[in-house]
Amino acid sequence: MASQNLQDLAGRWLRGIDASLPAAIELRHELHAAPDLSGKEDPTSRRVLNALGDHDFEVETVAGTGRLLRLGPAGESIGLRAELDALPLTEMTGSSFASTASNPPAMHACGHDVHLAGLFAVLQAAREVDLPLGLVGLLQPREEVGPTGAADVVAGNHLIDHQVRALIAAHVQPQVPAGHVSSDGGPVNAAVDEIEIVVSGRGGHGAYPHLAVDPVPALCRIILALQETARSTVNPLHAAVVSITQMQGAAAPNVIPGTAMAAGTIRVMDETDRALLHERLARTVTSIAEAHGCTGKYEIRRGEPALVNDQVLAGLTRTWLSDFGVPTSPFASCGSDDFATYGSQLPILMQFVGTGYPTEHSAAGPMLHDPSFLPGDHVVREVAVAMLSGWLGAASITPPST
Structure with a gap:
């Protein structure tokens, strides 16, 4: 034609x-x-x-x-x-x-x-x-x-x-x-993946933190560290965003929870950066949790490319x-x-x-x-x-x- x-x-x-x-x-x-x-x-x-x-x-x-x-x-x-x-x-x-x-x-x-x-x-x-x-x-x-x-x-x-x-x-x-x-x-x-992080310690009473292993401080430090992940891992000329948008701990203000959870997304334009951020997430979660006497687990649910x-x-x-x-x-x-x-x-x-x-x-x-x-x-x-x-x-x- x-x-x-x-x-x-x-x-x-x-x-x-x-x-x-x-x-x-x-x-x-x-x-x-x-x-x-x-x-x-x-x-x-x-x-x-x-x-x-x-x-x-x-x-x-x-x-x-x-x-x-x-x-x-x-x-x-x-x-x-x-x-x-x-x-x-x-x-x-x-x-x-x-x-x-x-x-x-x-x-x-x-x-x-x-x-x-x-x-x-x-x-x-x-x-x-x-x-x-x-x-x-x-x-x-x-x-x-x-x-x-x-x-x-x-x-x-x-x-x-x-x-x-x-x-x-x-x-x-x-x-x-x-x-x-x-x-x-x-x-x-961007490609987008959902992430979920669970830090487990030992619950207890808010008045006696020395008798518990509080997962909340560990989770908070993991979240802060992840905000730096894109900056320190991905070429600054590449678009990459890590956003933690949910947190959950105990159901009452005077309870130290046994586990604390956070969730969010990883977004990148490049598949190589996607793999780098996944690997960095794994090391960040497990090492910071361990340093606080807790265990850290994570799940990555891969989304669209x-x-x-x-x-x-x-x-x-x-x-x-x-x-x-x-x-x-x-x-x-x-x-x-x-x-x-x-x-x-x-x-x-x-x-x-x-x-x-x-x-x-x-x-x-x-x-x-x-x-x-x-x-x-x-x-x-x-x-x-x-x-x-x-x-x-x-x-x-x-x-x-x-």
Whole structure:
């Protein structure tokens, strides 16, 4: 397919997206008002399918509550992914379409409702164009919790079965300027591992510490030492973060516990650094605990790998974004996303769609996973354009012959 043909396709497809925006925004409001938690997303999947109508899509159930939709010719295809699940939060936006879920609470505080609405607009508009390659829409469950939906999709070889040559996603991001999109190649999100540390001593009464072996001071020194681990182990030019976010000891203030526990995460962009930090964690926990007369144990639960965007796909996508008049800005963070898992099977591209929250005095505002986070409806179009640009970028790599 000649480049001019892709240009013509892009123009028609974009006009179709604009025509579908009222329905896409209506769907966004519906999804936001009735969110589903991870692993329980069947109603959300059905809402998207009902909005589309499935008479010209192939539809498969994937990863339990997810759906895979295919449109266009047989053979090679290009995939677009959006997430189905919400977070267990009580919404505090005051929106007219705020979440009605209360038992348990749930809220789309990570923008998944916007991603789904953007994907809907792209799929709806694709019905009116002559696609040179297949289009796969992946409605993926369980992005927020493990075992993740991405791992199940990869294990089921669903993308291989549909000859998906590349998979594209777009995620809203307040740290990217409003109206901009980040579409950079290379590592853009970190690998993440959960860690749990248990220090055991001998419990007793708070008035008689000399008759006990208190694990709390040992645990505190381990935590402080781990804060220095990234600095003293990893090249300072590499991103690496160790965060201890939970501590637990006795259930009463006058009791010395027999065990004390802490938990947190390790995040890195490089697999070599990941191995170094795991080894350093082991030595830190066991040696400091032993020095206090205690025993220290740890558990590492490996999570997603680093999210590494394909360089060629990213560059071609930025060209299409420029053609659509969308400015780009660089962005990477130590956040994580199970979209990284797809990189083990095929080229991937995660784009970050800027929502920004500038104020008179600060660029700060509600972040992702905040009960006050609520992107404007206009971001639905921006997500759709980012997804379309990624699809066109993938189609530009090795265009099929006509």
